[in-house]
Amino acid sequence: MNQRTPPRFADPDAARTVAQTFDLRRPPADYYANPYPTYHALREHDPVHRLPDGGYFLSRYADCLAVYKDTAAYSSDKQREFAPKYGDSLLFEHHTNSLVFNDPPLHTRVRRIIAGAFTPRAIADMEQPVTALVDGLLDAMAAKGRADLIADLAAAVPVEVIGNLLAVPRAERGPLREWSLAILGALEPVLTPEQRARGERAVAGFLDYLRRLVAERRARPGDPERDVLTRLIQGEADGARLSEPELLHNIIFILNAGHETTTNLIGNGLFALLEWPEEKGRLIARPELSRTAVEEVLRFESSNQLGNRITTRAVELGGVAMPAGTFITLGIGAANRDPAEFPDPDRLDVAREPNRHLAFGSGAHICAGLNVARLEGRIAIGRFLARFPGYRLAGAPVRGGRARFRGFLSIPVKV
Ligand code: HEM
Secondary structure: OOOOOOOOOOOHHHHHHHHHHOOOOOOOOOOOOOOHHHHHHHHHHOOEEEOOOOOEEEOOHHHHHHHHHOOOOEEOOOHHHHHHHHOOOHHHHHHHHOHHHOOOOHHHHHHHHHHOOOOHHHHHHHHHHHHHHHHHHHHHHHHHOEEEOHHHHHOHHHHHHHHHHOOOOHHHOOOHHHHHHHHHHOOOOOOOHHHHHHHHHHHHHHHHHHHHHHHHHHHOOOOOOOOHHHHHHHOOOOOOOOOHHHHHHHHHHHHHHOOHHHHHHHHHHHHHHHHOHHHHHHHHHOHHHHHHHHHHHHHHOOOEOEEEEEEOOOEEEOOEEEOOOOEEEEEHHHHOOOOOOOOOOOOOOOOOOOOOOOOOOOHHHOOOOHHHHHHHHHHHHHHHHHHOOOOEEOOOOEEOOOOOEOOEEEOEEEO
């Protein structure tokens, strides 16, 4: 058993205290580096944990799944939560227009338009360009003999893939990553004034840019079978169209949704394999395991660790009665380490099956880009391992240090 990131607190009394006093706004020391001891403590001692702000934190797989599946009782609409958090701002306008933070009918309308663009054929068509892109990045690493797994690979792939999906001209992709990090960074449970200002500037910059891009695309539409932006502009065949703010904010959301999460899938995967050398050896010897390996990385170190819902009516969840209007945080990272669903959950097993993890959520809002993310993860991790099986750390990795999005800012390696 690898001890580099211990999955549990050594002292059972400490675990109980952590569970009983857990506050997402003031988490225990080391929580950002390694949240799993806290998640196990919560699941064992207080699985439906009341937070000091009156909301609840869920750490059991079955409870999270039940919430995801019941969209009538658990709403994704964030108007009430975001009004005090963001005030009258572009961040408020942005997040409350995104499909992920809406219920039907807006959710259904946008989801239908987007989902039509992620056909199996469209995904299969990405295989060759993504492979060529990754191989080019690996060539550059080979020439240097060292690399930062985040800057030189994990962050470089998603920006191109999402850029291609919306047919954003290559020369204009530069600011996309910074905008997206700033906007999603503003979703953290606790927000500093700097994070807020950075997020606000990013939405403004993004909107300015997109107004121009959308006007150009209206004048010269792309192929709606492949170009998600043209698809969103044209709407559905039966005439359901998005208003201008709905259109612009959902384009921003799609550009953001596929960025940091996928970067973290690739970075977390290559880091976890360094911590689990036997599993790395197994995957190198049997590259056909890359599909199950990607699912396992998604489970073991979920890029997106937290989800949110609000109750629409009085419910009973995991034996706890809650009134309408209760805020619920779904501990995706905790659910994905629940021993009731995953035998030996703190072990990385690249061949794990079944693996019904919640890294992409579940139910009506399940990640619309999950097959895009899987393809990117499989190709980036698989090609990197085949090319540089002996890669090793060349310095201390730097974690992102956030609760919702789990990943690294930098992982220096020798290849
Ligand atoms: C490893 C990478 C990714 C992870 C872990 C991830 C995770 C998630 C999760 C957990 C949700 C559900 C949120 C909820 O129910 O509250 C979601 C929704 C979504 N994701 Fe992803 N995602 C990833 C990559 C992508 C990519 C590459 C795209 C686009 C190309 C994308 C597009 C979306 C969209 C459009 C939604 C909203 C779906 C809806 O509300 O109906 N995601 N994602």
